[in-house]
Amino acid sequence: RPRPDWFLFTDGVAAGPPEHPGESPEQVGARADRVLARIEELLRTADGDVVLVGHGHFQRVLTARRLGLPASAGALFTFETGTVGVLGEEHGRPAVVGWNTRTL
Incomplete structure (x- = not known):
């Protein structure tokens, strides 16, 4: 069925067959929060560089979180194929320090 006003970052992924139940933006955000919680200790260490590789849409939500x-703010970040996003800190606060780059 057509969904002309559908937008991934506000409407989520539509449910399909049982093995693909769909996911709301909030559920994706919760998944991103779990990833961030798993790497938090690594980020606090002196050499706290962490590399995450994943699908661009999820990386956009991860960045927002x-x-x-909110997870829906992932819509504010475009991610070109084959590029790198670098998150860091400025004055102790999370910040985007590089985006859509092809080198580190």
Whole structure:
């Protein structure tokens, strides 16, 4: 069925067959929060560089959550194929320090 006003970051992923039940933006945000919680200790260490590789849409939500934004704010970040996003800190607060770059 057509959904002309559908938008991934506000409407989520539509449910499909039982093995693909769909996911709301809040559920994706909760999944991103779990990833961030798992790497938090690594980020606090002196050499706290962590590399995460994943699907661009999820990385956009992960970025929003790291910055303290709602999952739907992932829509504010475009991610080109084959590029790198670098998150860090400025004055002790999470910040985007590089985006859509092809090198580190």
